[in-house]
Amino acid sequence: MSKAARFIIRKHSFMLMLVLFSCLSANAQVKVTGKVLNKKTNTPLAGVAVVEKGGTNGTETLENGTFSLTVKSGNATLVISTLGFATQEVKLGGKANVEVSMDEDIKGIDDVVIIGYQNATRRTTSAAIASVKGKDIENTPYPTFDAMLQGRVAGLNVLSVSAEPGASGIVNIRGNSSVAGSNGAGTATGVSAPLYVIDGVVFDVSDLRTAYGNSNPLAAINPNDIESIDVLRDASAAAIYGARAANGVIIVKTVRPKGGKPQFRLSSYVGLTTKPSMKPVIIGAEERRLKMDILREQATYQQQGIMSQFLTDSLNPAFNNATDFQDLFFQDALLRNVDFSVAGSSQGMQYRLSLNSYLENGLQPGFSIKRLAPRLFVSMKPSKTVELTSDTYMGFIKEQRGDGTGNVTPYNIQTFPSSFWQIDDVTRSNYAGKNDKVRDDAKTTSINGNLRLTWRPFENITFVSSLSYNLGFVRRDYLRDRSVVTNNRSDAFLTESNSSRYEIENYATWSKSFGRSQDHSVSVLLGQGAEEQVVKSTSANANGIPFDAIRIIAGVPTGPNLNVSTNYEDRSRVSYFTRASYNYKGKYGVDVSFRRDASSRYAPTSRWGTFPAFSARWNISDEPFFKKFSKVVSFAKLRFSYGVTGRDPGSYYAQYRQLNTNMNYPTSSLGFGAAGNIITYGGITAVTPNYAGAAPATNITWEKSPQTNLGIDLNFLKDRISLSVDLYHKESKDLIFNIPVPVTTGYTTATNNFVDIANRGIEISLNTNNLSDRSKLKWQTSLNVAFNDNYVTKLPDGNRDFTYGPVFLSRILTIGKPLYGYRVFNINGVYPTTGDVPVDPLTGLRTRIYGGAQFIGGDNAKQDINGDYNVDDNDMIIQGDPNTKIYGGFINTLTYKGFSVQILSTFILGRSVWNGYLSDKLASASNNPPNFFGTRSGPAAEFNGLNLWRRPGDIATLGSLFSTNDPWTIRSSMFVEDASFFRIKTINLSYNFPVSERLKKLGIRMIRLYGVADNLKVFYGANLPDPESIGIDGFTTANGYPVPKKFTLGLDIQF
Structure with missing residues (x-):
């Protein structure tokens, strides 16, 4: 800037x-x-x-x-x-x-919603907005509020990829519309994260992750400070945020003081996290007998002959144990939360001070999150026309991340050993859970706030000037003792990053009602803003620390075992925006918005982006002709909207030719010398273009998302039943993507606006009051469900199929197909006998694999698509869709006098996953029969529940364990599974004690006792420990952090 x-x-x-x-x-x-x-x-x-x-x-x-x-x-x-x-x-x-x-008002048609810089009621808004009440998510045992939104809003998909305390999950609105800017193995991690606006402070988590790393930037926000959450799903509502709103907007309003004398609130809960249901394993003597039976049936005579005698010894204690090693890694862990707040007003000033302390220990030792989150809100009116507010909230967070790999390997029970026979000391210590030998600590300080001046010189004119800021400071320390490192060399790394973001916004609103009966009303918003973000980071890593007692980077001489680097990123944005609204008699309404953004991430010729939006509504139930239907339909509104939103590119400097100063070629004359110093050229450090990266992307333009929405809101039977239905078509155009280019260009990849994606679907929200108004028992039901179809509409090079990723996990982009499609061999069952294998009439040979070995009985029947009697990459097909097709939530709330219970269930339907967990499990046993008792197959390799081929003539689902024709490659359709599930997510039971006159005299206004049970039960059919803990690309080996069960008991007192 x-x-x-x-x-x-x-x-x-x-x-x-x-x-x-x-x-x-x-x-x-x-x-x-x-x-x-x-x-x-x-x-x-x-x-x-x-x-x-x-x-x-x-x-x-x-x-x-x-x-x-x-x-x-x-x-x-x-x-x-x-x-x-x-x-x-x-x-x-x-x-x-x-x-x-x-x-x-069951639907809350007169509830106020935030539509970006302005408020509106549900009755008068024409946008697709859904809301969540703060009281519905308070005291739910999660450190971040985004995880609490699961199953509560139609069209908002929330998945817990990792249940590690404080970890970020997948949150997207109306489908995934992001492709990563690389064709490497990490491409499929692209996530379409929405924009968060918290009391006017913007949280663009996509940008903040640059500084926060694996930490969730939203962890600084105390969920119990939230009053309401509005989800802006269509472009008419989100377009006012322009360049940051392509993935939707989530607006959070925190609790404000109500005024009057000081009011105090103390709320606290304590509980346990417990391990989820583990996959059943066969252990001990039963395991040995089962495996020996399979060996006798399937292994050849020669294979049986090489089995070590002690492995088949029924008296060998190493293989007659009764230990389920899953129990060694998980513990019941403490969960605690304390909230305190005081709010009131004094001499024209309103204030609210809150303090939150949260602690969650992990299921596995070495994982935890601790948070201290103070917040101060102050509002004052020095005159009748001027109002000043200051809102500051901070988060001091400390996280422990286990072994630092991001995985919880023990949960992948395929890797468990059958015994500790022939396991080295390092592996044994890892299985024994010696996490005290690994330190991976992250400390985050987050300071966020907003200073706002509001001036109302006239009744219908308001000026607002606002300064918001996000300051983040993250330090991560990692160390592994030599006792847990295979090369017996301690290693460590340190990263520090500082992020600062400032944004100024100034806008004015004018509103006026006119006409004979004030039937016409108009409002206009006009504003501008400027934003700057700077990220600075430093990292150091060392290998070969001489003593374990040294818990920092020290004692390592300068050279290839010690590396230090720094990073600096600076970007800015300037914006102008306006919105105009017209309303006639409350029956008809039109809204128009327009925004222009300029971003420093683009080249000067393409720096500006334009984002218009239009919406209209018709409150049909206010028409005279509709009165005859009013006994059945008490409210009806039709909505239409169209708008365009945008997104910045991920890279700050994609437009520039990037340089490389790290001439580190250890075997070259340009590499490190004897002292480890970078060699210079002519006395100057060598600097060259980064030819290993992408060519300068000077021609990239804005990614844009035009979206059309048609919706209807209906209330029935005097508002006892409400129904909202939205149909949408959302395009994501000119997405930035990297493709490989010829080496003659001097670069490996080129970046441009190569890809278009579309999402279309239907969202349905149904709310009912199920019992008579006269009943003391109240029962309300809420069902929301979304149907989404995701597909690619444009690709580079004339829309040719684009395959990317490593060979064993290749994915494909194809016109008309969903993102991240799996490229696999189609498996048509198992050949019962060798005689069932098709024979090439020209050669007399059975169908071969890659021109080599011929298929035999017991092999998985890989389909020969092109009919050349040779199964190779030309016979692979696209199968499976990791993008969720159907998702939603079902909520039942019952109240009786002081008692209340709310039950939340969530569901996912039509999502395919690539089951590497099952593939690895089978592949490890098939390497050769002795591995049946080796360190890889272990007790998880219980094949009793699988329909395996065992002898000639068997009609089986899966082939022989000992086939030599690559039977268990992950590139097989049999490992593409349906990961649909239904989860009983949360049960919240509470009781409000009657407040006696004696308690009132003591100042007590409310006492509530509550208990929460989370993640009680999940129903699914996939061969996985948990069908939800899977990344956006759908591939899993089940070695992520498991979703635990949580049980808490709390007390809430207001006085």
């Missing part, structure tokens, strides 16, 4: 901070009391917000529904609102006491 832009940022920051601490003014005040009731049941409503209109002065009702509030005058207007009820405005007209009866 230029010096002028930097000066503007500093200037605005200083002005905002100066005004923030200005003196306050006082006004004449009147005290008002009242009571808020449920209109249908005539019972008091607690926790209802009562706010003086036009400001932030307010309070909330007590357990008996009463409130007391001091307002500026007796003619003030009170805004009464709470989730689940229609908002009301009450004009005092000189009254000092009021009673308000609120109508239930």
Whole structure:
């Protein structure tokens, strides 16, 4: 960013901070009391917000529904609102006491939603927006709120790839629309992460991961501070965020003070994480007998003859044990959370201070997360027209990551040994769980905030100036003692990264109602913003630390065993945006938005991107002709929208020719010398273009996502039932991708806007009140389900198929097919006998594999697609789709007097996975029969439940274990499995104790006891430990961190 832009940022920051601490003014005040009731049941409503209109002065009702509030005058207007009820405005007209009866609103059509820089009600918005109430996710035992959204919003897919404490999962809205910018093995890790906006502070997790590494940037946010979450699914709502909104936007609003005297809240829970259901294994004498039976049936005479005698000895204790080694690696672990907050107002200033402490130890020793998260919100009105707010939240996080590999190898029980016979000391110590010999600690400090000045010079005009910031400091220390390293050399590495992001936004809104009955209303938003982000990092690694007692990088001489590097990235963005809305009688509405963004990541000729959007609605139920249907359909609204959003490229410097100064060729004259110094040329360190990387991408343009949405909202039977249906078509155009280029270019790859992807689907949300309003038992049900179809629409080189990844795990991009398709041999069962193998009439030979060995009885029947009696890569097909087809959640909530229970279930249907877990399990046993008792096959190799070929004539699903024709290659259709599942995710049971008069005199407003059980049961058919813990590309070897069960008990007190 230029010096002028930097000066503007500093200037605005200083002005905002100066005004923030200005003196306050006082006004004449009147005290008002009242009571808020449920209109249908005539019972008091607690926790209802009562706010003086036009400001932030307010309070909330007590357990008996009463409130007391001091307002500026007796003619003030009170805004009464709470989730689940229609908002009301009450004009005092000189009254000092009021009673308000609120109508239930199952769909919340009058609930306020945030649509980007402005608020709207569900009744008047034309966008596809879904909301989650903060109270529905509070006290759920997860460190980050994104994991709590699973199964709660139609079209929002959340998957726990790793349940390691604090780890990031997969979160995408309306399908995956990202391809990685490389054709290497890591391509299939691309994730279409949404943009998060938390109280006006932008969290672009795709950018923040550059600095945060494996840590989740959202871990700094205390989930119990959240009041509501709005998910902007279509482009009409998200386009106002322009270049960052291609994958949708999630807007988080945190709890604000209601005003009045100080209100305290203390909430705490404690519990255990326990291991999930393990895969059954056969161990001990039963294991030995089973394997010997298979050997006698399938192994040749020569193979049986080379078996060591002691391996078949029934008295050998090493192979007659009864130990399930899975139990050695997992422990019941402590889970604890404490929340404290105080909120209130004093002399025109509102405040809320909260503090959160979270601890979760891992199922396996060496994994944990600790978090301390303070937050301070302050709002003041130095005058009637000026409001100042400061919102700061911090996170101090410490994580332990086990052995540092990102895997929990013991969970892949295929690798377990049958015994500790012939296992070296290092492997034995690993199996014994000596994680104290490995240190992988990450410490993160995150400081985020927003300073905001709001000026309302006139009733219908508002100016807002805002400065937001994200500051992140991450340090990771890793060390392995020589006792757990195979080369007996201790190693260590250290990384430190600092990230700073500042954004200034200034915008003005104007609104006006006019006409004979104020039937017409117009609002206009106009704004601009500037943003800068800088990431600095330093890393060092060393191998051969002389003593284990040295727990840092020390004692390693300069040379190839010691490497240090630094990194600097700087990017900036300038934006201009506007939105105009028109509403007629509440029945018809039109919204138009337009945004222009310029990003430093692009070359000057393609730096600007344009992102327009349009939406319209028709509230059909407000039409006179619809009254005859009102007894059945109480509300009906039709919505349409079209818009374009965008995305920055992943690389900060793709447009430039990148240089390389690390001339490290140890065997070359340009490599390290005897002292390990880089050789110079003419006294100057050698610098060359990075020909091993990509050519400069000077022609890349913005990735854009045009999207069309058609939706309908219906409420039935006086709002007892609500239904929302959205149909969408979302394109992701000009996605940046790397392809290989001829070596004559001087580079290995070229980057450009090569790929287009489309996602289309249907989202359905159904909410019902299942019992009579007169019933004391309340039962509400919510079902959301999304159907998504993902496919490729453009490829480079004339739309030719593009294959990438290593040979044994090659994937393919094909027009009309989904992302990450698996390239495999189609397996048509098993040849029962050698006579069943097709014979080439020209040569008389049976079908061969890669022109070599002929298939025999017991081999998996790989299909000869082209009919040349030779199975090779030309016979491979595309099969499977790792992109989720159908997903959603089912929620049941029952309340009776003070009792409440909520049951959340989630489901995934139609997702295919590449089961490397089963492939490795079978391949390890087939290497040669003695490995049946070796360190690889182990007790996991229990084949009793598999339909294996054992003798000639068998009609089997899987071939012989000892086939020599590469039977268990992962490139086989039999390892492409359906990973659909239904999970009983969370059960939350609570009881609100009656607050006696004695407790009220002590100041206690509410006491609630609650318990949560998480991840209770999962139903699925795949041959995997857990069908959810799988990456976006669908490949798994089941060696990730397992999804644990969690049980907590907590107490919530408000006073």
